[in-house]
Each structure stands twice: as structure tokens, then as C-alpha cells.
Amino acid sequence: MAALDGKVALVTGSSRGIGEAIARLFAHQGAAVAVHGRDVRALDAVVAEIERDGGTAMAVTADVTQFAEIEAMRRQIEERFGALDLLVANAGGSPAPPGPLEETSEEAWRAAVDGNLTATFLTLKSFLPGMKTRGSGNIITISSAAARRPHPNAPIPYAAAKAGVQILTQDVAAQAGPFGIRANCIAPETILTARNAERIPQAVQTKLAELHPIPRLGTPDDVARAALFLASGESSWLTGIILDVAGGAVMV
Numbered sequence: 001m002a003a004l005d006g007k008v009a010l011v012t013g014s015s016r017g018i019g020e021a022i023a024r025l026f027a028h029q030g031a032a033v034a035v036h037g038r039d040v041r042a043l044d045a046v047v048a049e050i051e052r053d054g055g056t057a058m059a060v061t062a063d064v065t066q067f068a069e070i071e072a073m074r075r076q077i078e079e080r081f082g083a084l085d086l087l088v089a090n091a092g093g094s095p096a097p098p099g100p101l102e103e104t105s106e107e108a109w110r111a112a113v114d115g116n117l118t119a120t121f122l123t124l125k126s127f128l129p130g131m132k133t134r135g136s137g138n139i140i141t142i143s144s145a146a147a148r149r150p151h152p153n154a155p156i157p158y159a160a161a162k163a164g165v166q167i168l169t170q171d172v173a174a175q176a177g178p179f180g181i182r183a184n185c186i187a188p189e190t191i192l193t194a195r196n197a198e199r200i201p202q203a204v205q206t207k208l209a210e211l212h213p214i215p216r217l218g219t220p221d222d223v224a225r226a227a228l229f230l231a232s233g234e235s236s237w238l239t240g241i242i243l244d245v246a247g248g249a250v251m252v
């Protein structure tokens with residue numbers, strides 16, 4: 001029997017990158033997975049890959065900064081797969097470059113908070129009531145190493161938004177634990193997604209890797225395996241944790 005047999009999962013932001021790896025691993029481990037994003041062609045490709053692997057998946061779209069769109073997506077998933085067991089609120093990203101606070105625009109600040117913290121809040125707000133009624137549920141959110149320690153060249157709006165995701169997750173863990181719901185957060189260091197492999201010059205990748213006690217950059221599968229642990233019964237007494245998937249670059 002696979003670790004997630006019979007479970008229904010939504011992984012937001014799984015049209016590519018870390019979310020895609022989580023969606024594929026969860027489906028491989030037996031979950032019916034709602035694959036989410038905005039790029040329909042990318043979503044269809046991920047669903048096709050999962051089905052080729054013998055898994056079950058459906059594509060759903062929603063702008064996760066818009067509550068009405070998330071609610072419509074939730075109803076669509078419930079109609080096709082039934083109630084959600086596993087929610088991975090992964091969609092997000094860092095739209096603004098790092099730099100001094102006074103050079104950070106209000107627009108960049110609002111975009112980072114909206115696209116990461118508010119998006120996570122709205123996603124959890126949509127799915128928590130059903131989980132509470134059913135008395136079970138498992139939530140995984142995604143922070144970032146950027147939110148785990150200060151850095152003179154931090155992307156401040158993103159780091160602050162992701163720090164917000166951490167305490168949001170822990171408060172939900174505290175509130176919802178008595179209802180049979182767990183909530184944990186993963187904080188990855190730089191992960192070599194297809195986008196990052198293209199964006200970060202090779203020399204910089206090598207320099208970054210050297211900063212890790214395990215001297216390589218992380219992969220989407222490193223994060224996916226951590227998510228599987230948190231999603232499975234193997235972690236049944238863990239809630240409210242921030243799990244650093246960071247090759248030792250973050251130790252707190």
C-alpha cells in the first residue's frame with residue numbers, strides 16, 4: 001500500500017517547479033491530485049505525466065489572491081474527487097529583486113504580501129471549514145529560507161511575507177489541532193527549479209552551493225520528499241513545525 005492511497009490532495013502552484021514535483025510524488029504515492037496554476041497548457045502537461053505514471057489527477061485554475069476563484073476551485077475539486085484530505089499551499093514567489101528597504105516600492109511590497117501571505121490565508125480560509133466539519137485534514141504551507149534569518153541583501157517584502165506564512169501556519173496548527181487537523185510549513189533554500197536553473201548563472205549556482213554544509217543546491221524532489229513525510233502518517237504527531245529543507249544552510 002502506498003503512503004497516500006485513497007487521499008485527495010490539492011497542490012497550489014503545481015503547474016511547474018516545486019509544486020509540480022510535490023503533485024507528481026503525491027500522485028505516485030496514491031493520492032488523487034488537483035494540479036493547480038494559471039497556465040492551462042502547463043497544467044495539462046503535468047496531469048498527462050501523472051496519468052502516464054498510472055496516477056489520478058485533474059487540472060484546476062484560480063488566481064489564489066482572489067477568494068471567489070479559490071472557492072470555485074474548491075467546489076470543482078469536491079465534485080470530482082470528494083473532500084480534500086491534503087492541502088499544499090505552495091503557490092507564490094518572489095516578484096521583486098532584493099535591495100535596500102528605502103528603494104523597495106510600495107507596489108513591490110504589496111505584490112509580495114498579496115502573492116504569498118494573503119494567497120496562503122485565502123487558500124486556508126477556503127478549505128479549513130470543511131476539514132473542521134469532517135474532523136480531519138493536513139495542511140502544508142511553503143515559506144522560504146529568506147524568512148529564516150536576516151540578510152543585508154534580502155528581498156524584504158518576500159521575506160516578511162513568508163515569515164507571515166510561518167506564524168499563520170502555526171496559529172492554524174494551534175487552532176485546528178483539536179479538530180484533527182495538522183498544519184506544517186516547509187522553508188526551502190534556493191531550489192534548482194527549471195526557472196532558477198535558467199535565471200541563476202552557473203558561477204553563482206556554484207558559489208551558492210558552497211554555502212551549504214551539504215554542498216549542492218536543493219532540487220524540487222528534495223522539497224517533495226519532505227512534503228510527503230509531512231503529508232503521511234509517518235509524521236502524525238508533528239504540527240506547527242517549520243521544516244528547513246536547506247542542506248544545512250539554515251539551522252535554527
Ligand SMILES: NC(=O)c1ccc[n+]([C@@H]2O[C@H](COP(=O)([O-])OP(=O)(O)OC[C@H]3O[C@@H](n4cnc5c(N)ncnc54)[C@H](OP(=O)(O)O)[C@@H]3O)[C@@H](O)[C@H]2O)c1
Pocket residue numbers: 012013014015016017018019036037038039040042062063064065090091092093094115119142143144145187188189190191192193195196
Ligand atoms: N524555488 C526556490 O528556490 C524557492 C525557495 C524557497 C521558497 N520557494 C517557494 O516555493 C513555492 C514554489 O516556488 P517555485 O520556485 O516552484 O515557483 P515557480 O516555478 O515560479 O512556480 C510558481 C507556481 O505558483 C503558481 N502561482 C503563482 N502565483 C499564483 C497566483 N496568484 N495564482 C495562481 N497560481 C499562482 C504558478 O502558476 P502559473 O505558472 O501556472 O501561473 C506556478 O504554478 C513558492 O511559494 C516560492 O515562494 C521557492
